[in-house]
Amino acid sequence: MPVWFHRLGSPKGFYGMTTPWLPWLAVASLLLLMAGTVWGLGFAPADAKQGNSFRIIYIHVPSAFLALAGYYVMAVAGAIGLIWRMKLSFMVMKAAAPLGAALTLISLVSGALWGKPTWGTYWVWDARITSMLVLFFLYLGVIALHYAYTNGEAAGKAAAVLALVGTANIPIIYKSVDWWYTLHQPATIRLTEAPSMHPSMFQPLVVMIAGFYCLYALVLILNTRAEILHRERGSQWVAELARGGRA
Amino acid sequence: MPASDTVPALATGRAFRALLVRDLTLAFRHRGEMANPLIFFIMVATLIPLGVTPESRQLAVLAPGIIWVMALLASLLSAESLFLADYRDGTLEQLVLSPQPLWLMVLAKITVHWLVTGLPLTLLSPLLGIMLSLPAAGFGSLLASLALGTAALSMIGAIGAALTVAISRGGLLLSLIVMPLYMPVLIFGASAVQLAVDGVSPVGNLAVLGALLAFSCLLSPFATAGALRVSLHG
Amino acid sequence: MSFQFDSLAAFYAMGGHGPFVWLSYLFTLVVLVWLVVSPLMRTRRLRSALARRRPAMGAQRSAAEERES
DSSP: OOHHHHHHHSHHHHHHHHTTHHHHHHHHHHHHHHHHHHIIIIISOOBTTTBGGGGGHHHHHHHHHHHHHHHHHHHHHHHHHHHHOOHHHHHHHHHHHHHHHHHHHHHHHHHHHHHHHHHSSSOOOOHHHHHHHHHHHHHHHHHHHHHHOSSHHHHHHHHHHHHHHHHHHHHHHHHHHHHHHHHHSOOOOOTTOOTTOOHHHHHHHHHHHHHHHHHHHHHHHHHHHHHHHHHTTTSHHHHHHHTTOOO | OOHHHHSOOOOHHHHHHHHHHHHHHHHHHTHHHHHHHHHHHHHHHHHHHHHTOOOHHHHHHHHHHHHHHHHHHHHHHHHTHHHHHHHHHTHHHHHHHSSSOHHHHHHHHHHHHIIIIIHHHHHHHHHHHHHTTOOGGGHHHHHHHHHHHHHHHHHHHHHHHHHHTTSTTHHHHHHHHHHHHHHHHHHHHHHHHHHHHTTSOOHHHHHHHHHHHHHHHHHHHHHHHHHHHHHHHO | OOOOOSSHHHHHHGGGTHHHHHHHHHHHHHHHHHHHHHHHHHHHHHHHHHHHHGGGOOHHHHHHHHHHO
16 A cells, blocks of 8 residues: 555544645635636526526536535545544545535525526426435435434444445435426426537536536545544644644 | 353344244333324324315325325334334343344344334225225225335334434434435335326336335345444444 | 626626526525635634643643543
């Protein structure tokens, strides 16, 4: 195993390794998100049918993407923690839960605000949005489990079990909600379907997705670092850090 | 000297049966508690006409979904009792520490749980069908879907029960974490009944329910065993 | 690629969809900012709490804190 991998596996090593990454991630996120926002809001063409409310897609799709991907990040971190008993992995998982929940919330709110001018109502029980709502509940369950356990280590393991069970269920949930929706509604235009998107609409979307990814990485690392400081606060290296030393 | 040196370990099959019999006996001793989810099931069926409409034709439209949602809620209510009593008197600890494979012991407990909650619920459902004006075509599918579905719900609920058994007032948390996992079962169960009412064959849906049950039978005993170990030993 | 609106007022109005579009972006901005700021604040609180306790920090005291966690 290469040295850097071992270093990465220890909380102290992770903390030290990620310190120089932060400014780069911050700058990248900021630039990508700003560029994508300005492009999407002002320079991309409006949709022929939906008009300017279409611009919400530049928020809705990236956040939905990352909300789903984030759940897998959380579950994989939990699995690694369970299999290799890595404390750090559990800390990453704990950081990923509220982050994913927040992104899911953004996706739901933006979806609702998109729905009102488009379909006339804030809430539509379409397959994608309903699946997003269920994903939100899955995240809340993992977060709630973390809080309910008083022992931090047990909390991580319990949450990891739940996250893994949720992972096995996500495809089932998505498929069944999808099926349920087509059963009850004739094929209508799906809210996030844009198969025939013009490149000029698609490009700012890619920029925004990239920006959201960078921000996700940034926030995940920041939260993991905070958790590390909290859990390792009794240790020597954290004490030195607080005293003004370098990590 | 540890007890296992002097007392021969029970053969696995016999241990399974012993646990099954023990749990069934205990459940029947507390028949009153068994009745609670069933009474809930029927009472809530009364709420719908009171709160929504008593009109027969409208109830008929809603009946498949309502009965299924009520069955789901009743299952949720009873999920907490799966491990709680044993946790409180220390039996659960013994079970986890015993040399028997924990997943098999868990399977025994879940089986009894279903026999004592899900099965009575299923058998009671035609009564609700009558009360909520379910069209005659739906009754067969109602029984079949609930038989398969409540078994799957028992399996899934066990995971939540195991994760929350050591938490005070864990019942609410259990509902929260288990609800998303229940949804596919609900979707296919309710629509199986709806399809039958509409004159379409529900066999496909029932097959999916069967598949969900099989999947949960595979996943749940192990996940539940792991969750029990985390809950009890951290 | 050109600016899609005739004027800044038109940009705000977004063809009548203004409130929805701007609310979406604003809500997202607020949440994303909170996501970045909250761990930074937590880290700062942790570090200052540790720095304050520094003079009294002995092996016994930190062990007691570990038990409290």
